[in-house]
Amino acid sequence: MKRYLAMLAFLPALAWADFTLxxxxxxxxxTLSDKQVYIGYGCNGGNTSPALKWQGAPAGTQSYALVLHDPDAPVAGGWYHWIVYNIPAGVTALPTGAGVSTGAxxxxxxxxxLTSFGGNGFGGACPPIGHGRHRYNFVVYALKVKQLKLAEDASPAEQEKAIQGASLGQAGFTAYYQR
Structure with a gap:
């Protein structure tokens, strides 16, 4: 019986083991291409969000959220480059350029x-010159709610905390960039 109960303890983790981004x-x-590099702060890229696709979300997913974060940025808590939430459950991809600030x-x-850049929409990679290779963590969250209700001026950290609190599972990958 104990062995059976121990096996059941792993079921929540296995429920989203096939969730991929x-x-x-x-x-x-x-390495991120120039298309995904910011325009500003001395960077001159295309500032275009990459195409993203996910599959294998856990049962019960009501919506999705996406967070792009650079934990290597030389500021407390890292740098949030893009946050999107309340993505309908029937959507499993974002096309190239979906992160325009108008939301269109x-x-x-x-x-x-809001991102660490202070606006809405995708903000590309732009680490300080000579700071080394930065990690850009792309994470999609499967949420147990259809709508997160957040203040329009919620900080990136507040948004991520709410997203994680409503998460059924997550999938992600890391890309890199340095100047």
Whole structure:
């Protein structure tokens, strides 16, 4: 009986073991291209969000959220480059360029939250010169709620905390960039 109960303890983790996130524009473990580099702070890239696709979400998923975070940024808590939440459960991909600040290219009902750049929408990679290789962690969360209700001015950390609190599972990958 104990062995049976121990096996059941692993079921929640296994329920989303097949949940994956991929990108044809920024493959896992690759270096981000100039298209995904910010325009500003001395960077001169395309500031274009990469195409993202996910599959295998856990049962009960009501919506999704996406967070792009650089934990190597030389500021407390790292740097949030893109946050999107309330992505409808029927959506399993975002096309290249979905992160425009107007929100015109995210799915209907989805919200792009404030980033560390101080605006909404995708903000590309732009680490300080000579600071070394930075990790850009792309994470999609399967949420147990249809709508997260967050203040329009919620900080990136507040948004991520709410997203994690409503998460059924997550999938992600890391890409890199340095100048």
């Amino acid at each position: 991929t990108s044809s524009d920024a493959p896992a473990e690759s 290219k995210v799915p209907k009902g989805a919200v792009q939250g």
